[in-house]
Amino acid sequence: MTRPSIRRFRWLAAAVVLGLAACNFPGFQAAQPAEDSLATAAAQTVAAQLTEIAGTVGAPSPQPSATEAPLATPSSTPIPSPTTSPTPSCTNQARFIRDVSIPDNTNIPAGNSFDKIWRLQNSGTCTWTSDYDLVFQSGNIMSGPPSFPLPSTVAPGSEVDIRVSLKAPSADGSHRGNWMLRSAGGVLFGIGVNFDQPFFVQIVVGATATPQPAVVKDFVATYCTAEWVSGPSVMTLTCPGNPGDSQGFILKLDAPKLENGTIENEAALETHPQWVDNGVITGKFPAFQVKAGDRFRALIGCLFNGLSCNVRFQLNYRADGGALQNMGQWDQTYDGNLQSLDLDLSSLAGKSVEFVLAVLANGSSGQDWAFWLAPRIVGPPR
Numbered sequence: 167m168t169r170p171s172i173r174r175f176r177w178l179a180a181a182v183v184l185g186l187a188a189c190n191f192p193g194f195q196a197a198q199p200a201e202d203s204l205a206t207a208a209a210q211t212v213a214a215q216l217t218e219i220a221g222t223v224g225a226p227s228p229q230p231s232a233t234e235a236p237l238a239t240p241s242s243t244p245i246p247s248p249t250t251s252p253t254p255s256c257t258n259q260a261r262f263i264r265d266v267s268i269p270d271n272t273n274i275p276a277g278n279s280f281d282k283i284w285r286l287q288n289s290g291t292c293t294w295t296s297d298y299d300l301v302f303q304s305g306n307i308m309s310g311p312p313s314f315p316l317p318s319t320v321a322p323g324s325e326v327d328i329r330v331s332l333k334a335p336s337a338d339g340s341h342r343g344n345w346m347l348r349s350a351g352g353v354l355f356g357i358g359v360n361f362d363q364p365f366f367v368q369i370v371v372g373a374t375a376t377p378q379p380a381v382v383k384d385f386v387a388t389y390c391t392a393e394w395v396s397g398p399s400v401m402t403l404t405c406p407g408n409p410g411d412s413q414g415f416i417l418k419l420d421a422p423k424l425e426n427g428t429i430e431n432e433a434a435l436e437t438h439p440q441w442v443d444n445g446v447i448t449g450k451f452p453a454f455q456v457k458a459g460d461r462f463r464a465l466i467g468c469l470f471n472g473l474s475c476n477v478r479f480q481l482n483y484r485a486d487g488g489a490l491q492n493m494g495q496w497d498q499t500y501d502g503n504l505q506s507l508d509l510d511l512s513s514l515a516g517k518s519v520e521f522v523l524a525v526l527a528n529g530s531s532g533q534d535w536a537f538w539l540a541p542r543i544v545g546p547p548r
Contacts, residue, residue: 256291257290257291257292258290258292259289259290260288260289260290260347260365261286261287261428262284262285262286262357262365263284263285263286263287263431264285265282265285266283266284267280267281267282267283268280268281268367268369270368271340271368272370273369273371273373274334274370276335276336276337276371276372277333277334277336278334279332279334280332280334280369281329281330281331281332282329282330282332284327284328284365285328286326286357286365287323287325288321288324288325288326289323289427290322290355291322292322292349293321293322294316294347295316295319295350296316296318297315297350298347298349299314299315299316299348300313300315300316300345300347300348301313301346301347301348301354302345303344303345303364304343304344304364308332308333308334308367309333310331310343311330316347330345332367334371336371337371338371339370339372340368340369340370341369341371342366343366343367343368344364344365345364345367346364359426359503379461379544379546380544380546380547380548381542382457382460382543382544382545382547382548383454383543384542385464385538385541386418386540386541388451388452389416389418391451392405392449392451393450394407394416394449395449396439396440396445396446396447396448397439397445397446397447397448398440398442398445398446401413401414401440403447409438413440414439414440414531415436415447416435416436416438416449417435418434419433419435419436419469420433422434422436422537424467424468424469424504424537425468425470425472425475425500425504426467426502427470432539433539434537434539434540435523435538435541436469436535436536437449437523437538438531438534439477439525439526439534439536440527440531441532443527443530443531444526444527444528444531445526445527445531446524446525446526448522448523449522450484450520450521451522453518453519453520454520454521455517456515456517456519457545457546457548458512458515458546460511460512460514460515460545460546461511461544462508462511462521462541463508463509463541463543464506464539464541464542465504465505465506465507465538466498466504466505466507466536466538466539467498467504467505467536467537467539468498468500468536468537471535472500472533472534474530474532474533474534475500475535475536476499476500476528476529476534477499477526477527477534478525479496479497479525480492480494480495480526481493481494481495481507481509481523481524482521482524483514483522484520485518485519486517486518487518493509494509497528498536500533511543
């Protein structure tokens with residue numbers, strides 16, 4: 167290459183470098199052909215439309231151009247592995263089966279010794295061992311020990327007879343002693359819906375016992391004497407019913423399994439509303455003569471595995487042929503919690519009353535397996 171050619175080449179290279187440098191100066195804008203300006207405007211319009219559509223219907227946002235700042239990348243800091251949750255501890259629960267000896271209100275002479283025996287079931291998930299105790303909780307201890315260890319190991323689901331030696335007090339009257347169980351960790355537990363209630367021994371010394379309320383109306387024993395109707399279509403139901411009846415049904419359950427997993431030894435009524443949204447089932451019982459001191463008692467809730475159960479219980483009544491009245495209503499869902507009802511009927515004393523058990527679906531009636539456990543009226547013997 168000749169010297170003029172070399173000088174020409176160096177001059178051209180310098181011009182290119184200066185031209186490129188000028189492009190980066192603030193305020194410098196290179197002239198664009200008309201076609202490029204139109205293309206840029208169209209691209210901006212499409213991008214704006216895509217952005218608007220993405221905001222309204224969830225379409226993907228436009229990808230950033232090469233001149234836009236790149237999206238931040240995740241930190242290289244390692245993410246800690248999730249920790250394993252500790253295994254839940256077992257549960258201590260008991261279920262009263264029956265009095266093996268000394269039924270409630272047994273008359274025992276003053277000062278006489280006796281053995282009280284309860285039959286309990288381990289309805290929890292912990293195994294009861296010799297580290298578990300029977301513990302006096304309240305009332306009259308009747309010369310018994312404050313506590314003593316259980317006689318044997320009791321696996322979950324098993325039953326055990328617990329015996330305690332006692333002595334009748336010297337004073338006449340009704341005497342009651344409340345007892346509970348104590349876990350190896352020192353926590354008291356017992357029976358009932360929340361497993362926090364004691365089981366007890368109740369005896370009578372002398373002849374001054376206070377009469378106990380008698381069951382004067384058993385709604386389970388007479389459930390087919392009621393007029394059962396479903397709604398909103400107002401259909402009269404057969405009794406006993408059929409679990410597959412789309413109009414709803416009424417059944418007697420001798421050993422119902424409740425939403426908290428317990429199996430009861432008392433009978434219950436299953437009352438399923440009509441299989442439509444906001445369905446209803448009602449049962450109107452024959453007239454009953456209410457007396458002072460009468461009370462309505464029942465345990466209500468959902469049956470086991472009725473996961474979608476969501477209902478409203480009502481106790482309604484018609485006194486002396488008058489208008490239908492509501493005595494109370496209670497909402498229940500499948501949450502493991504049952505509700506105990508104990509209602510004073512004294513305001514209806516002297517009246518002929520038709521009681522109406524009702525269950526209403528709160529929305530969908532699917533799995534609305536509602537139960538009334540041992541619904542009854544207790545009061546002075548008739």
